[in-house]
Amino acid sequence: MTSPQSVYRAVAREVNRASISAPATRSKTIVKNFRTIIESGGQSNTEHFDHDLANAVTFMKSQRMYKILLERYNPLHDMSAEEKVKATARRVGLDVPLRENSDEGQ
Structure with a gap:
């Protein structure tokens, strides 16, 4: 059985x-x-x-490792939709064309 101090440290x-x-x-x-939880809970059961x-x-520990693996193997997970499109286009050697003011074309 582990001591309360080692559990608290972990x-x-x-x-x-x-x-x-x-x-x-x-x-x-x-x-x-x-x-506080460890000190009070260690006395019962x-x-x-x-x-x-x-x-x-x-x-x-598992959540930390999941976050590390997600960042490593899915680098687009924290980008906006527009940033994902640009990154994907760059990956295949293309550039996303600059958008002109959309109000002028209508």
């Missing part, structure tokens, strides 16, 4: 790795809430509690 480590902001600007409330925390750590 949760805090995953929360820090998942954060997109700089360490100085991160909100400390998430880690504090996890710490420790087997289920430890299992739930291990599942939470596994979920956070």
Whole structure:
């Protein structure tokens, strides 16, 4: 069985790795809430509690890995529709023609 300190460290480590902001600007409330949950939950039904925390750590690691793989193998996933069209055209060696003011043609 793992100690509450090691579980807390694993949760805090995953929360820090998942954060997109700089360490100085991160909100400390998430880690504090996890710490409170771990301190209070460790006293009742420790087997289920430890299992739930291990599942939470596994979920956070999996989400982080999913994001990394999505960015690696699907680089267009976070682009707008217009940016996707331009990137796809560039990929096959074409440039998207510049659009003239659409109000003039009508």
